[in-house]
Amino acid sequence: MGKMTKKRKAAYIAYIAVLFIFFYLPIVVCMIYSFNDSKSLTNWTGFSFRWYGQLIQDGNIMKAVFVSVTIAIFATIISTVLGTLTAIGLSKSRKILRQTVLNVNNIPIMNPDIVTAIGLMLLFSSVAMPRGYFTMLLAHIAFCTPFVITSVYPKVRSLDPAIADAALDLGATPFQALVKVIIPMLKDGIYAGVLLAFTMSFDDFVISYFVTGNGVQNISIVVYNMTKRTNPTINALSTIVILVIAVALIVSRLIPAMMKRTMRYIMMGMVLLLLGIAIFTGIQSGGRTLRVYNAGEYIDPDLLTKFEQEADCKVIYETFDSNESMYTKLKSGAEYDILIPSDYMIERLVKEEMLQPVNKNNMKNLESLNPSLKGLAYDPENEYAVPYFAGSVGILYDTTVVDEEDVEAGWELLRNTKYKGNIYMYDSERDSFMVALKALGYSMNTTDEEEIRRAYQWLIDQRDSMQVVYAGDDVIDNMISGNKAIAVVYSGDATYIMSENENMEYFEPEQGTNVWCDAMVISKGCNDLDLAHAFMDFMLEDENAYANSLYVGYTSPVVAVAMNLATGEFDGIGAYIPGFEGERNEVFRYQEPKIKELYADLWTKVKAY
Amino acid sequence: MRHYAKLIRPYLVWSLVIVIVPLVLIILYSLTTGGNELVNIKFTGENFQRIGEPIYMDVLKKSLILGLITVAICLVLGYILAYVISRFKDSTQDLLILLVTIPMWINTLLRTYAWISLLSDNGLINRLLEAFGLDPVTFMYTDFAVMIGLISDMLPFMVIPIHTSIRKIDPSLIEASHDLGASNRQTFWKVTFKMSIPGVISGVMMTFLLSISTFVIPKLLGGGQYMLIGNLIENQFISVGNWNFGSAISIILTIIIFAGILLMKKFDKDEKEDN
Helix, strand or coil: CCCCHHHHHHHHHHHHHHHHHHHHHHHHHHHHHCCCCCCCCCCCCCCCHHHHHHHCCHHHHHHHHHHHHHHHHHCCCCCHHHHHHHHHHHCCCCHHHHHHHHHHHHHHHHCCCHHHHHHHHHHHHCCCCCHHHHHHHHHHHHHHHHHHHHHHHHHHHCCCCHHHHHHCCCCCCCCCCCHHHHHCHHHHHHHHHHHHHHHHHCCCCHHHHHCCCCCCCCCCHHHHHHHHHHCCCCHHHHHHHHHHHHHHHHHHHCCCHHHHHHHHHHHHHHHHHHHHHHHHHHHEEEEECCEEECCCEEEEECCCCCCCCCCEEEEEEEECHHHHHHHHHHHHHCCCEEEEEEEHHHHHHHCCCEEEEECCCHCCCCCHHHHHHHCCCCCCCCCEEEEEEEEEEEEECCCCCCCHHHHHHHHHHHCCCHHCCEEEEECCCHHHHHHHHHHHHCCCCCHHHHHHHHHHHHHHHHHHHHCHHHEEHHHHHHHHCCCEEEEEEEEEHHHHHHHHHHHEECCCCCCCCCCEEEEEECCCCCCCCCHHHHHHHHHHHHHHHHHHHHHHHHHHCHHHHHHHHCCCCCCCCCCCCHHHHHHHHECCCCHHHHHHHHHHHHHHHHHHH | CHHHHHHHHHHHHHHHHHHHHHHHHHHHHHHHHHCCCCCCCCCCHHHHHHCHHHCCCCHHHHHHHHHHEEEHHHHHHHHHHHHHHCCCHHHHHHHHHHHHHHHHCCCCHHHHHHHHHHCCCHHHHHHHHHCCCCCCCCCCCHHHHHHHHHHHHHHHHHHEEEEHHHCCHHHHHHHHHHHHHCCCHHHHHHHHHHHHHHHHHHHHHHHHHHHHHHCHHHHHHHHHCCCCCHHHHHHHHHCCCCHHHHHHHHHHHHHHHHHHHHHHHHHHHHHHHCC
């Protein structure tokens, strides 16, 4: 278009270059760190291909890639057909109908993802539809179709109706006129719709997260659950994804002829093939299966394969990012055999009769468990829970910044203005209130409103005087990089951080802290009790518990294994052996809804300012 | 051509089941209490009353302001980019637009992580500043970081529709304007910009929508204390478990968005009538 002076052209190119740097900088960084030797996403330690090797071996990620790609393709095809036909139909409909449909069509576009997601989740659970591939596909079609309609409809409107009429007058059937005349003229709009639908579907996280189940996960869900321990395999994956997409798009643009006939046949063949595989993987499960629901990055994946071989079964393994989201999923009708939640959540599940007792006669490795993890308040008779990992909450500090004598203040260290702006609190309602309550000398399970309000005041004072940052699991990477001097962390995370950054030290304040235990429990709807018990027993076997603890970095509940690691791999890292015995330590208990709401409300007020 | 009208029927059924029913469910939740069990529901307006509390109003205000600023910055940067791209020859334009699209294909979460590694206290940008002998700057957990994350995520949604509508402008209109004695500036505002308004409107709507309802980016780049409406809703559904209040906030958010869009539509219409 038009002619440009040289100077102007240079300015244009400069502007484009600056913005493209802005677009591509994070992507380039993401790609570079896929070759990083260490696990950190901020600290470069050396060049390596190890994450690419892990990627290929990681069945979970490969499956997620398959799910993401096939769902995106099917959702795009179906929503394009549905959307295009609707757009054409709309232009011929009565005005009132047209306006109504267009408005309804705007709802999924304009509704925030999370609202759409919750709505669909409520819908699927109210008709008791089993969650999985199919529900995810339906949801994707639901949010893709409106985008197709909005891109195609304006094109239909600008179409000259006389052309279609001419085709009909010349003897074409309505179908012929549609396929041969109308649709080709809408090409641009349809193409835009396809692109938009595919992009939306491929990148979707929130909606997929809420409507899926039974082990079906797409890439985003795997990534989100990985935030617990950021893992560069996912960078390796996105490096490959971006290369594939860039090459495919550029090739398809540069060689438009390729998009002609032969290409169409190839595409159709591929779609059929994918459909075949999708159906095949859907029905292939015969034999015994065990559905396990665990926190993200909280198991050595090799153990799952090993168990599958030993017990001759298939493990459907799914992950969650917090106890609360696990609970939300269970409530919305998702079914599993084994769950691995935390203490207070187990108590809640027991209270709500969602679990069944463990048959101790069916297990031979219970003896090896750490006695101080037995009989904890959330499951006093050890009826329901088999410990999986345990630990404490404490303070991690940078010995090069924090004075040793300041540490003696315990939790009050977190209000020492010397370290203003240098502190991470953990973004968790219960753990933050625990800190405040313990600092004030109360029980962290208090139901006394006055005490809770004082703790709230403590948190507000701290927030205002210390410029606190409430970080999630990103605290791990941040502390490894030494971004701030003090952080409230779980002992297991401290172990990992300390093994990566030797300046860090961990302690549990004497005012007492939260001793927590994540444990395996059997759900009420468990399909195969024998297999569930076998799995729990398997996880407690010395060799397996060792591998798991080494991989995750959290403290094994098996005494011999924990001792072994404490003097071996994790030698010198105090956080690996938390003080379960501390006099003022407690475990979190179930909260009555009223108290829970009070805490939640106050916590929102602490954070939102 | 009338018989094509019935092509709409499958979608009518579909949207009833998959759009209307879920919405009704959410409205039902927002107007009741009694938790997630449908056994002991009670109709009430208290969920909506609660939003009136100052703390929640502040969250609403903050989200709105952040959303509007993000949209404004995206509009300026995006419009210039779209315009500049449209000055190149067709094949170059295709390539450039393709390059704008590609980042959208990379997982948003991953791109946000990458921003963290760039912006953190010991991150790449600060190390670069140090190398030049400058003092490090705290970017993370500030408005700036959140804004950067949002803009880099949403700019393509602004650029693409604007570019599409600029590209559609018939070059002879611009020639005519020049022939009739209009200056470059006049031609730009009276012809190019005016004719690209549909693109601007869909870009603004899209970015407004995304920026006001986001929760992942502020959570990661702004820290847990960065509470926007999206985070509030997520919190209610996931960690607090109060679906009723969560639904009520969702409804409010939906209303805000619809109001914003109606406003834009009205603006669009006035603009057309002016012509």
